[in-house]
Each structure stands twice: as C-alpha cells, then as structure tokens.
Amino acid sequence: MPYVNPTLLARMALFESEVDEERFTLDFSFFFPLLMAATMAGFFAIAILQIEGGRLYEIATQQTDLLTFGIAIMFIVALYVTPDGKLRFDVRIPDREELMTGAIIMFIAFAIARFAAAISFITINVLYNIGLSPLSPSVGSIYPIVFTSAVYEEIFHRLGITTGLYLFFSKLLDRLGFPEEMARLLSIFAASFIDSVYFAQTHIGVYGTDPAQLTYLFIASFTYCVAYLVTRKAFVPVGAHVLHNMTLPLFG
Numbered sequence: 001m002p003y004v005n006p007t008l009l010a011r012m013a014l015f016e017s018e019v020d021e022e023r024f025t026l027d028f029s030f031f032f033p034l035l036m037a038a039t040m041a042g043f044f045a046i047a048i049l050q051i052e053g054g055r056l057y058e059i060a061t062q063q064t065d066l067l068t069f070g071i072a073i074m075f076i077v078a079l080y081v082t083p084d085g086k087l088r089f090d091v092r093i094p095d096r097e098e099l100m101t102g103a104i105i106m107f108i109a110f111a112i113a114r115f116a117a118a119i120s121f122i123t124i125n126v127l128y129n130i131g132l133s134p135l136s137p138s139v140g141s142i143y144p145i146v147f148t149s150a151v152y153e154e155i156f157h158r159l160g161i162t163t164g165l166y167l168f169f170s171k172l173l174d175r176l177g178f179p180e181e182m183a184r185l186l187s188i189f190a191a192s193f194i195d196s197v198y199f200a201q202t203h204i205g206v207y208g209t210d211p212a213q214l215t216y217l218f219i220a221s222f223t224y225c226v227a228y229l230v231t232r233k234a235f236v237p238v239g240a241h242v243l244h245n246m247t248l249p250l251f252g
Helices: 006-014 028-052 055-079 096-128 139-175 180-202 211-231 235-251
Strands: 024-027 089-092
Touching: 024 139, 028 139, 055 139, 096 211, 096 235, 139 180, 139 211, 139 235, 180 211, 211 235
Parallel strands: 024 089
Antiparallel strands: none
16 A cells, blocks of 8 residues: 655645635535435335345345435535635525526436437447347336435435545645646546546446446446536536436336
C-alpha cells in the first residue's frame, strides 16, 4: 500500500480554493417524496418476493444496505462545509427556470441511457443469438425493485460518491495550479469516470460480465454523473434513472 503523507493531506484540506464555495441542491419538493415512495416500494417488493423467492428477492433486500451506505456518504460529504459554515447540500424548492433547465437535461440523460440500453440489448441478441426478451417476472415484482433501486443508487452514487470525488479532484487540481475551468472539467470527468466504473462493477451480479452490458451500464452512469455535476440538481439524475428503470420491464 503506497505511503500517503498526512501532512500533505492536511495542507490540501486547508488550502483555500474556489471549490470551497460550491454547493449542490436537494430539491425538497421532488427528492424527499420520491425517497419516501421508493422506501415504501422497497418494502412492498420484499414482501412480494419473499413469497416468490429467488434472485430478485436477494436484490430487493440489498437495497436497504445501499440506502444506508448512501445516506452515510452523503452525511460525510455534507460535513465538508463551505467557509461560511453552510452544508454542501442546499435543501430547497428550485425556481421555475431551474426546473425547466433541469427537466430538459434530465430527459436528455434518460434518452442517452435508454439508447445505450437498446444498443446493448440488440448487440447481445445479434452476437449470441440467445433471444433475450424484456424482464419476464410479473410487473408486481419488477416495478417496485427497479423504482427503488434507481432512487437508492442515485443517493449512493451521485449524491455520495460522485459528489465526494468531484470535490476532492477539484481541490487537488486547484492546488496543483490548474486553471479554474480546466480543473472543473477534469474533475467532472474524473469523478464521473471512476464512479461509473464502480457502478458497472456493482451490477455484475445482476447483468453478468458481458462487455455490451457493462458498456451500457458505464455509459448510463457516466451520463447521470455529468448531468448531475453540470446542473448541481439532485432531481436531474434521480429522475433520469427512475424513468430509465421504469422502461426496463417493457424494453429490456
């Protein structure tokens, strides 16, 4: 394990940077009702799948751990306050212009993820000729899972890991003397790339190791990350991910 100089880390943490002022918005009117709905859907899915059993039940029960870890990471990120003592996450209702802009980017992100999923689906059918079809279990089993997982995964990945990585890289590159805009773009790319690799890896148990599937997962996650870091609005990646997952039982 490489040695990390604690003095260097301390100096970087104390170094004043433009990123110290940056905040992210948790859209109260959208985010918290959605979280409550996802939690209830998760319990509903577990209750149904406990009777049916199988792999889907295992996936549904894992969502509780995912939510717990996600909120913990969000809490750690929020503790990295701005110089004037404000938390990193601004809980408020966005104005009309923010909603319109965010909604447009949200649907673009959804379209990109949906297109990547379709290409992956077609590629696997053509290359392996295995006749894949959209998810086959009952809608009552599938929809609560894909809805809950989308919300929980966004809390864990975008609001937790992606935010933390972005703040880290932004401050590091600023400390190394990179121009502000270049540091911001590189930080967005680095945070999105790392979290998307991890996102794809965490889905191997569900999708397997097929390159087409992993590529689709990476592209979808990278799109959500960039959309979130550009807008700084939680509802953008959460909404895009929910829309995408809700189409899975229909199109695969």
